[in-house]
Amino acid sequence: MRRIEAGVLSVAYRETGPAGGPVAILLHGFPYDIHACEAAAEILAEQGWRCVVPFLRGYGGTHFLSDGTPRSGQQAALGADLLALMDALRIPRAVLAGHDWGGRAACVVAALWPERVRGLVSCGTGYNIQDIARAGEPAPPEKELRYWYQYYFHTERGRAGLTRNRRELCRLIWRLWSPEWRFDDATFGRSAAAFDNPDFVEVVIHSYRHRFGGVPGDPALDGVEARLAARPAIGVPAIVLQGDADGVEGPLPAEDRAAPHFTGPYARHVLRGIGHNLPQEAPEAFARAVMAVGKEEAG
16 A cells, blocks of 8 residues: 555555556545455556556545545545646546546546546446536436435434444445445455545535535635536546446436537447446456557557
């Protein structure tokens, strides 16, 4: 495990592969950790890629440098953290690949700072930038049912539940979101240790309340959120990976709803039997997508 100060954080991360290889930054989501990207990183390293896999804010060994920094989980914070990490590691450009929160961080940087991005791999929704202004509009009832955890976190009962039962709650989410993935106790336990971070609960609760406009964000990030509110297009080479057994997204529509947000070289791939934790459930496909967008940009 390595550590570096980057922006408002002391970031814990793992790095594998040759130092001079093309760079891929692999990003986990909620409620997962760097083990979600571990197998894909090894595959990429064997192909000559330098892979950086950080713990996001609120997870594992990543900590805030100041007690006074808001424990925000908003999308602008995730993007700013990623950009700061690239600056701290002196990485001018990289392929960014992630799922859930990590996919959101990657999309934010690809949209707002495309000169830093060789290519993008985004799992799940694809265009993972939140439309906060329209967050109050109701979704179809079946989708609302799948969002139960978000509404739970809007309450103080939910905060207390996540604090008291974080491992049990996150394990339930793993099962519901990846119903065909047969993970064992050891696999979950390796990731669950990351949820013991002292800022985990506050960052998670803020994330789910902010995306619905229920709480203010970090004032230092107001400018970034204003740019994201315009729903900027993503012009870098991009691949969207979706699992047809994703318990959050539910049944996938035939049409590609993410495509209009991408203006550069773009592809969408649907993986059969794969759930929400796509990098860990299908590491080969995730790694292939990273290499494909890297080649697309190089060409």
